[in-house]
Amino acid sequence: MTGSVITVAQQKGGSGKTTVAANLAMGFRAAGKTVALVDIDPQGSLGRWFMSRLESGMACEGMDFTTSSAWGIPYECRKLSETHDIVLVDTPPKADSDLRPALRVADLVVVPVSMSHVDIWATEGVLDLARRENKAALLVMNRARSGTRLNAKVTEAARALDAQLAKACLGNRVIYAEALGEGKGANEGPGGPAREEVAALTAEVDALL
Ligand SMILES: Nc1ncnc2c1ncn2[C@@H]1O[C@H](COP(=O)(O)OP(=O)(O)OP(=O)(O)O)[C@@H](O)[C@H]1O
């Protein structure tokens, strides 16, 4: 087996990297794929999420978690992609040379952009690094508030950036914050818009692999 590596990166802190990584993991699990998670962020949020999941007895079959140093990531990803369909890498809020190995090993770089102009301004850095590694990047609008002027303006600014913009986006919903703290995906609760958003984003990402 040679699985695909998805690196989630964005210089701006709090843009939704860990939220997107955790929800893509559960989106791919719901689609029947095996998933390995690798956290290279010293904050360790994705690890906390996975441990909450383990400790509360939720299903973890077909999932694995590990941490890695920034420089050790190519080795970890190559190893994990031999045994998993999808390897998801969560990164710290930085766009510097430390991020390069995680971009180099990626089949796709997913860049969450929270609904603010500050997030747009911060996005060029990671897109530039991805470009230098010849990697395709997918921008994903997060904390979307459909129907607002801010939403329209920030989405338009994202469209002007030199990267593909995902059709799917994640809305600004309490369920995303709640699920992250409980070791869940937002698609694991009762059916609702978040479940559809996670499925749509997963399908779109999958189609690019
Ligand atoms: N779509 C959303 N709706 C509501 N809350 C969200 C959404 N996405 C993220 N959040 C919340 O925003 C905060 C930051 O999200 P998250 O930790 O995923 O960002 P991050 O980019 O990984 O941050 P860091 O740069 O610190 O690693 C968290 O409290 C999370 O629950």
Ligand SMILES: [Mg+2]
């Ligand atoms: Mg994070």
